[in-house]
Amino acid sequence: MRFDSHVVDLLKIAADLVNAQTCVHAGGRPAHVPSRRELRDELGGILAREGRRPAVEERDVRVLARFAQDARRIFEAAADEDLDSAAAATNELLSWARPMPRLDKHGSAWDMHFHGPTDRLGDGWAAGCAAALTMALGSAGAGRLGVCAAPDCDRAYVDRSKNGTRSFCGIVCQNRVKNVRHRRTRRASRREPTRGSAATA
Numbered sequence: 001m002r003f004d005s006h007v008v009d010l011l012k013i014a015a016d017l018v019n020a021q022t023c024v025h026a027g028g029r030p031a032h033v034p035s036r037r038e039l040r041d042e043l044g045g046i047l048a049r050e051g052r053r054p055a056v057e058e059r060d061v062r063v064l065a066r067f068a069q070d071a072r073r074i075f076e077a078a079a080d081e082d083l084d085s086a087a088a089a090t091n092e093l094l095s096w097a098r099p100m101p102r103l104d105k106h107g108s109a110w111d112m113h114f115h116g117p118t119d120r121l122g123d124g125w126a127a128g129c130a131a132a133l134t135m136a137l138g139s140a141g142a143g144r145l146g147v148c149a150a151p152d153c154d155r156a157y158v159d160r161s162k163n164g165t166r167s168f169c170g171i172v173c174q175n176r177v178k179n180v181r182h183r184r185t186r187r188a189s190r191r192e193p194t195r196g197s198a199a200t201a
Contacts, residue, residue: 006111008160010132011145014071015156016046017129019169021068025152027172036061047125054121063122067097067129074133075156078145083137086145090130090137099127099134150177 020042023031034042040056043064047054056064070093077086099114114131116123136142144159146166150173159166168174 011158014129017068018156022072028152060122067126079147097126097130099131
């Protein structure tokens, strides 16, 4: 199943919401824990569209925090290729996010979007992202949801590469792992005895 740009966008937002609110480590360092005001600003930035940053209210923060906790379980299970657990976590998320499909007109075209149980910001985004995760889990796209494989990083990501073999949240963690492997290889080569250097009796 190929995802349209709207679904891909929602999956990326889902990962961003998870990373903003649930990471313990990011990029090899302890994750920054934002204050409530910082978090509202960060969430507003994640949800900004067409240059418009929405006002994130306290109730939205609570809903999006709940979404992030549930969505992390989905990303982690998918990364472990445990699709049964990922599906169970997705169904739990759907039970309260309650995405409802609706046709919205944009210009002369009608597009299907998912709306939440209320018109509040947090409910709408939780519902839309839950629907996108459901479509990913119900297709070959489940393998595109991951958690960074680098040490001391638990950032979620959506693999948009052509071959679907991404393992890291970004280039920084990818380079960290490459550098560690390179140093280990160099140390190992230094310890190996050269030919003819073994002592003879």
